[in-house]
Amino acid sequence: MTAADTRPLTGLATDTGLPGPADVLAAAERIAPHVRHTPLLRHDTLPGLLVKAEHLQHSGSFxxxxxxxxxxxxxxxxxxxxxxxxxxxxxxxxxxxxxxxxxxxxxxxxxxxxxxxxxxxxxxxxxxxxxxxxxxxxxxxxxxxxxxxxxxxSDHGLVIAGQGTVGLEVFRDAPDLDAVFVPVGGGGLLAGVLLAAARLPRPVRVIGVEPERARRYARSMAAGEPVELPPSDTVADGLRGQRPGELTFPIVRRRVDDLIGVDDAAVLRAMDLLHRAGIAAEPSGAAALAGALGSGALRPGAAGRTAVVVSGGNSAAVLAAAAAR
Known part of the structure; x- marks a missing residue:
């Protein structure tokens, strides 16, 4: 393998310089023997909410x-x-x-x-x-x-396409979905879910959720170009990206319905709710729920069906227990 072989677009079906919806379908077929089709969970403490349980994925995350x-x-x-x-x-x-x-x-x-x-x-x-x-x-x-x-x-065409299989599963398992909240770190998951949503026969709102201290996508979209933020110390350690990717940014800018920010207190409250529902999310994995709660999507009487992606469950306690086993 030479350095030239590391080009991000290797193996993609598109000639536009970006992965497309067809690449997400190809990824689903390629990785099927190696990944788990994770469930959409429901719980009485989160009425009307569907939780995409990527904390149950092999390796503990999407x-x-x-x-x-x-x-x-x-x-x-x-x-x-x-x-x-x-x-x-x-x-x-x-x-x-x-x-x-x-x-x-x-x-x-x-x-x-x-x-x-x-x-x-x-x-x-x-x-x-x-x-x-x-x-x-x-x-x-x-x-x-x-x-x-x-x-x-995140910023690799094949990686984005692979992450998009999260969206494929969500939309196939919940065809009447109205909105999905996705945590945003490097942006590969959000970009992939947006590509998966582009195939749908009816619109589904896709909302990205960033830590308030690391809103590199929201600020870059406001500036009209990628901007780099200083390092952050958010509790959501997997979402500490500083700059949007060259491939992820144009996909997000073109397709995302909204980008919202959540502070650490909101993330920790959401994580506690998930833990009480038996869903072992790490802080980064709870960010999407924090965004949904803050947006009012789960308020009493709210219309529609909403999903949130719990992107991972590799907390220190979970990893320590795995090491002990």
């Missing part, structure tokens, strides 16, 4: 979908990924399964429990100073120097 699509399509024997944790766990899980050497670059503030999980799966971890932007630059440089395939956590 990140397995994009990583699997990219790694299977590229066929590399060595992979480099920048990650706050869940993408790294997903890549290391697949690396162990496929016999691929994995190096994960993590920023200084990334969760130590997630680093331990990556190492336990056989992945090599490199810590670098700075935030997400510095982490991703280091991962790109490392892949170029070593000839490894670069599998970014």
């Amino acid at each position: 990140k397995l979908r994009g990583a699997a699509n990219a790694m299977l399509a590229l066929g590399a024997d060595e992979v480099v990924a920048g990650s706050s944790g869940n993408h790294g766990i997903a890549v290391a899980t697949l690396g162990r399964m496929l016999g691929v050497r994995v190096t994960v670059v993590m920023a200084a503030g990334a969760a130590e429990a997630k680093e331990r999980a990556i190492r336990a799966l056989g992945g090599r971890v490199l810590r670098v100073p700075g935030g997400v932007a510095e982490r991703d630059r280091h991962a790109r440089d490392l892949a170029a120097r070593t000839g490894a395939a670069l599998v970014p956590s």
Whole structure:
């Protein structure tokens, strides 16, 4: 595998420079043997709400979908990924399964429990100073120097298409859905769900939810171009992206219905609600519910059916229990 083989559009059906709805369908077929079709859960404490339970996915988050699509399509024997944790766990899980050497670059503030999980799966971890932007630059440089395939956590056509399979499952399982709230970190999940929604015969509102301290998509859309924010310390550690991706930003700008911000207190309240319903979400995984609650979508008498994506459940407690097992 040469450095040229790391180009983000490898294996995509479109010639526009961006992944399209057909690529999401192709991803669903490619990754089917390796991912779990996660359920849409209902609970009495969350009336009228459907919860897409990606915390039940193999590796504990939706990140397995994009990583699997990219790694299977590229066929590399060595992979480099920048990650706050869940993408790294997903890549290391697949690396162990496929016999691929994995190096994960993590920023200084990334969760130590997630680093331990990556190492336990056989992945090599490199810590670098700075935030997400510095982490991703280091991962790109490392892949170029070593000839490894670069599998970014979000800004890669194959990764976006793989993440879009979350949306395919939601829309197939709930064909009368009116709206879906999606947490936004790097933006790969939101972009993928938007591509999946583009295939629907009826409109479904897709709302992205960003941490209030890291609203890089909302600010970039207001500016009319991607802007880079300083590192943030939000409790939603998987949503600390600093800059929209080159591929994700145009998809989000063209298709998203709304982008809303949530503060840490709202995220923690939403996580508590999910835990009381028996849904073991981590803070990043609870952000979409926080957005839905803040928007009034779940107020008494609210019309329509709403879904929220619980993107992951790799809390420190869950990872510690897994390590003990």
